[in-house]
Amino acid sequence: xxxxxxxxxxxxxxxxxxxxxxxxxxxxxxxxxxxxxxxxxxxxxxxxxxxxxxxxxxxxxxxxxxxxxxxxxxxxxxxxxxxxxxxxxxxxxxxxxxxxxxxxxxxxxxxxxxxxxxxxxxxxxxxxxxxxxxxxxxxxxxxxxxxxxxxxxxxxxxxxxxxxxxxxxxxxxxxxxxxxxxxxxxxxxxxxxxxxxxxxxxxxxxxxxxxxxxxxxxxxxxxxxxxxxxxxxxxxxxxxxxxxxxxxxxxxxxxxxxxxxxxxxxxxxxxxxxxxxxxxxxxxxxxxxxxxxxxxxxxxxxxxxxxxxxxxxxxxxxxxxxxxxxxxxxxxxxxxxxxxxxxxxxxxxxxxxxxxxxxxxxxxxxxxxxxxxxxx
Numbered sequence: 001x002x003x004x005x006x007x008x009x010x011x012x013x014x015x016x017x018x019x020x021x022x023x024x025x026x027x028x029x030x031x032x033x034x035x036x037x038x039x040x041x042x043x044x045x046x047x048x049x050x051x052x053x054x055x056x057x058x059x060x061x062x063x064x065x066x067x068x069x070x071x072x073x074x075x076x077x078x079x080x081x082x083x084x085x086x087x088x089x090x091x092x093x094x095x096x097x098x099x100x101x102x103x104x105x106x107x108x109x110x111x112x113x114x115x116x117x118x119x120x121x122x123x124x125x126x127x128x129x130x131x132x133x134x135x136x137x138x139x140x141x142x143x144x145x146x147x148x149x150x151x152x153x154x155x156x157x158x159x160x161x162x163x164x165x166x167x168x169x170x171x172x173x174x175x176x177x178x179x180x181x182x183x184x185x186x187x188x189x190x191x192x193x194x195x196x197x198x199x200x201x202x203x204x205x206x207x208x209x210x211x212x213x214x215x216x217x218x219x220x221x222x223x224x225x226x227x228x229x230x231x232x233x234x235x236x237x238x239x240x241x242x243x244x245x246x247x248x249x250x251x252x253x254x255x256x257x258x259x260x261x262x263x264x265x266x267x268x269x270x271x272x273x274x275x276x277x278x279x280x281x282x283x284x285x286x287x288x289x290x291x292x293x294x295x296x297x298x299x300x301x302x303x304x305x306x307x308x309x310x311x312x313x314x315x316x317x318x319x320x321x322x323x324x325x326x327x328x329x330x331x332x333x334x335x336x337x338x339x340x341x342x343x344x345x346x347x348x349x350x351x352x353x354x355x356x357x358x359x360x361x362x363x364x365x366x367x368x369x370x371x372x373x374x375x376x
Contacts, residue, residue, distance in 0.1 A: 008032050011044040011062040018076040019060070027060065027078065033087050038095055040325055041066050043075065045091035047082045057082035061091040064350065074102055074351025099349040103333055106348035107341070135227040136239035138257030140246045141198060145190045145220035147173040147251060152186065155245040182228030182238050186246065193221050193256060202261040204286060211261045214254035222246060232306045233335065237274060240283050244271035259286035259301040281332045287324045290364065298323040299364040300331055308334050310365040316374045330372070347372050
């Protein structure tokens with residue numbers, strides 16, 4: 001629907017109906033306060049009052065529209081105090097809460113459930129600090145064999161407030177870091193990544209035309225590694241921080257990690273999500289899409305680093321971008337929830353979404369994987 005005013009009115013009407021259903025009376029004096037896009041959908045947020053003469057403004061959000069369809073998807077929520085300076089951020093939080101609610105419904109999880117099962121406890125132990133040794137490895141490709149470690153240390157301080165005391169410079173271009181109980185290292189190698197690995201990974205980046213050129217033309221690389229006894233999420237976080245701060249130097253041309261070669265600007269932009277309390281899923285987990293006999297197949301590569309099974313979607317008629325975005329969001333949910341999916345559960349972020357899940361031998365990945373059945 002191109003008429004955004006009409007779409008806004010529909011969203012306000014949906015919010016009013018939701019308020020009446022949940023609080024016994026519709027909102028009054030509903031006024032649009034803004035709009036935003038999230039996960040490929042359009043949303044509107046409003047300020048309203050419980051009564052015409054109420055003193056306090058409240059915040060509500062509604063929408064979830066995609067393309068030309070102005071159909072509600074169950075992403076309507078309200079009843080937060082309205083604060084102009086934080087209204088947009090609060091509206092986004094409300095939408096994320098609704099997506100979480102519908103995912104729990106799709107999985108068959110009841111809000112009354114308390115206490116994790118033994119299997120969940122094992123996963124939480126894996127993801128939590130002190131759970132065992134974890135390591136993350138990658139390469140930063142360089143157009144010339146030069147890298148300034150002192151500049152990196154300053155960038156780490158600026159980006160993430162890493163203290164100078166954690167740095168131990170070994171020699172030109174290389175250093176180790178003792179940070180938050182983890183050992184990290186950046187080592188300058190005066191040669192390309194061996195065995196053509198960068199070129200092999202470059203094929204997997206469908207969206208960056210310069211990936212293969214960067215892989216073929218790099219003359220040196222940084223070996224980046226983080227190891228420690230912290231949890232997988234903590235170790236991955238430190239790894240992404242270290243890589244992201246390497247990427248501001250002129251000699252850097254690409255990042256080779258998580259099964260693909262990434263554009264430096266893209267990887268750094270994703271890593272900076274950590275400052276907002278979000279996970280840089282695209283930096284950690286590669287999502288591949290291939291053509292199959294009955295549609296497109298999609299899969300994850302990297303979830304097993306976090307003790308989670310890889311996921312696949314087979315024979316889908318969704319668009320490539322839709323498959324990638326959906327798997328990315330399911331992966332983000334899996335990392336956050338600390339509750340592994342099981343056969344018989346479902347996945348979905350909207351009221352009318354429930355895609356069954358089954359565990360079977362992987363098609364595009366080794367070993368067993370979780371298949372999400374999206375249908376046609």
